[in-house]
Amino acid sequence: DVKVTQSSRYLVKRTGEKVFLECVQDMDHENMFWYRQDPGLGLRLIYFSYDVKMKEKGDIPEGYSVSREKKERFSLILESASTNQTSMYLCASSLWAHRPNTEAFFGQGTRLTVV
């Protein structure tokens, strides 16, 4: 089974802190994604990556950055956390870049609270 593992289930951080959310997948997938999930808004794409050291902005990249130094690991960075970044963060991976109908496999999510 594909496994996507996020480093923390719950995090509480202070405003202004630099926050790292880590995600690891064990199936050699090319694509990795970071979403945030908020009630009534569904999943919104923050950043994605098709390959090592490659990143592309999603729909809501402001206030975030990412790092993909190894194929299996995709990190989301909140440069200076703010209360409006309190949310559920979901990491996902999928097998093929630029191929149709590819299933996305999700991690269990990290619920981040910024106080």
Add this chain to the structure above:
Amino acid sequence: TQLLEQSPQFLSIQEGENLTVYCNSSSVFSSLQWYRQEPGEGPVLLVTVVTGGEVKKLKRLTFQFGDARKDSSLHITAAQPGDTGLYLCAGERTSGSRLTFGEGTQLTVNP
């Protein structure tokens, strides 16, 4: 404005009832996926529909892709408490592009 709009947003029914969830857009999608998310977990893929008019069945769940590939529906027959969860539709605008998600339908099936 959501590219994919789901309705209803919330649905609470009794065990044994039937229900339909809708996913609508003004845009054409090359494929559409349905996911279910249980509390404290990430979404899990249920089905992918690709061809306009396509119908797929997964036990008591029936998925349909509209003829024009702009909308989809999920019908559950004789719902059970185990069907409780957040149902998300996700569309692929062009083949191989990233997914766009709807807002989700929170389904609660009461025993």
